[in-house]
Amino acid sequence: MSVAGTPLGLPARGLSAASAEALLHVCTALIVVTLSVSAFAVWTSFGIAATFLLTLIMANAMPAGIPVMIICAFLYQNLVVAWFTPYIPNNDTFDALRGTNFIILMSAYGIFFVASFQHRVRALTELRFWLLLSVVLCATICFYFALGVVHGGPKDAVVYFRNTITPLACFHIALLAAGLYPVDLRKSMLWLGAGAVVYGYVELIFTMDFLGLFHGDLYIERSIARQIETGVWEQALKETGFVFRGLQDVMTTTFFNTPFFNDILPSVFRIGGPNFHPISYAYALGIISAWLLFRGRWVLPVAALPLLLVIGSKGATFMLLVAIAVRIIYTPSRAGLTVMVALVLALVWTIAAIGYGVTHGDYHVLGLIAGMRDFLANPLGQGLGLGGNLSSTSLNLNWSNAQAEGAASVPVESAVGVMLYQMGVGSLVFFGFLAALAATARRQLIETGDPDFLFAFVGIVTISANAVLQEEAFYSPLALGFCLLLVGVTLGTRWREAAAARSQG
DSSP: OOSOSOOSSOOOOOHHHHHHHHHHHHHHHHHHHHHHHHHHHHOHHHHHHHHHHHHHHHHHHOGGGHHHHHHHHHHHHHHHHHHHGGGOOSHHHHHHHHTHHHHHHHHHHHHHHHHTTSGGGGGOTTHHHHHHHHHHHHHHHHHHHHHHHHHSOHHHHHHHHHHHHHHHHHHHHHHHHHHHSOOOOHHHHHHHHHHHHHHHHHHHHHHHHHHGGGTHHHHHHHHHHHHHHTTHHHHHHHHHOOOOOOHHHHTEEOGGGSGGGTTTSOOEEOOOTTTTOHHHHHHHHHHHHHHHHTTTOOHHHHHHHHHHHHHTOHHHHHHHHHHHHHHHHOOGGGHHHHHHHHHHHHHHHHHHHHHHHHHHTOHHHHHHHHHHHHHHHOTTOOOTTSSSTTSGGGTTOOHHHHHHHTSOSSOOSOHHHHHHHHHGGGHHHHHHHHHHHHHHHHHHHHHHOOHHHHHHHHHHHHHHHHHTTOSHHHHSIIIIIHHHHHHHHHHHHHHHHHHHHHHHO
16 A cells, blocks of 8 residues: 555645545445446456455555445445346356455455554554554454354355454554545535435335336345245244245335334335345444434435334434434533433343343344353354354244243344354453443543544444344444444544644644
8 A cells, every 4th residue: 555645634625625535536436346346247256356456556546535435335336236137147156246345345454454564653653552452353353263164164154254354344444544644524425325315215116116227126036036045935934924925025014124013004115225235224324324413414314214214223223313312412511421321322222122022032132142141151152154144054043942942042133142152252352342442432522522423432332232132233334334434534533633733743
């Protein structure tokens, strides 16, 4: 990565210059993502090489645009994949195309990891602790990845390695990018968020007719075909009596994804967004909305809230509602009280969800209990890829038996339970990393009064609370990974400005 970039502490630029730079970053990022997916469509090995090269060029030409490129890859990549779906010969190639964003992320992570040893980084004394902690956590994840390969299936281990290291990589990249270069996401986040909201409403109104314009329906059909092959719908028939009849059945759900509204409101089309995953899309909307909210923009968060209700992601909706509540009561003089309110709301939410789940035999609680049980039985951990919704080890779960026994046979549904099971005591390093970030955000908020740090605290605390009973909270790139990308930009910017002030003093 080039060390010749924008120097520390630039003078303020006009709005037009900032808008032009944001437009350049967004357009370039979308081009890189499109070219990378196209390269994978030609040949997987060629795709890996081309993606690394494109990321390297981007990192040298406009390092401040790397966070935007990662956001675009997470949020909009599958739109490009959908265009190629009719021409994809098999599921392995389909998975390769969908894995493009991870190759982009890890290429950028490797480039910025090397950049950590630059002389310029030494001036950012506040970064040293976080870079060291990042290395320790990365080594811990790699150890449990190797353990998972030995004890389970390599493919399952790779899936959970990707999902576990993504938040760390996002934070590391953003921290260094903003620490070395001025990273301004105001316009980029507004445009990317507006695009996601408009897409959601168009998908909600025109449903399958809209998806059919760019083979989005074929993308979903391919994903469902795999579920049929693995017996997911056959198992659902045995356990719930649900009969799978077609694509429309899968895409239709009750309002807010809960049976409480069965007799009150009609069923709704559960939108998946440009990334074709409802829960991940909900987190993307929630995080973008919360970030803009703390920047004083209310229109897009208000527009996104109905989409969150239609999707039915309780965790993402809770995060945005907490953000709205604390934004209303926040003033610099009440910073300590505001973060305490956010923390109390998260604790009450978690306790209430667990209490309800225990009395109703909820799958998420049964998965959490299984994780805690197996952690006590084997504190070292089983290794990445064992247990969890995305692992082959959970395909034959019998939920009737789990409800009768009070725990699932292997941890699922709960990110905390799965992580305790897979990483054992190593998961405490991950949890400690998040706790340290939240404490740092609180301290910086009290010292500076910058609402960006309030977003950082609220995001980390609410997503961590959701992770107790939801896997996507930690393991979806558009949940914790996206949040930590923005947190890294906030902290990196703060410490770059502090270093500039020291050098001028």
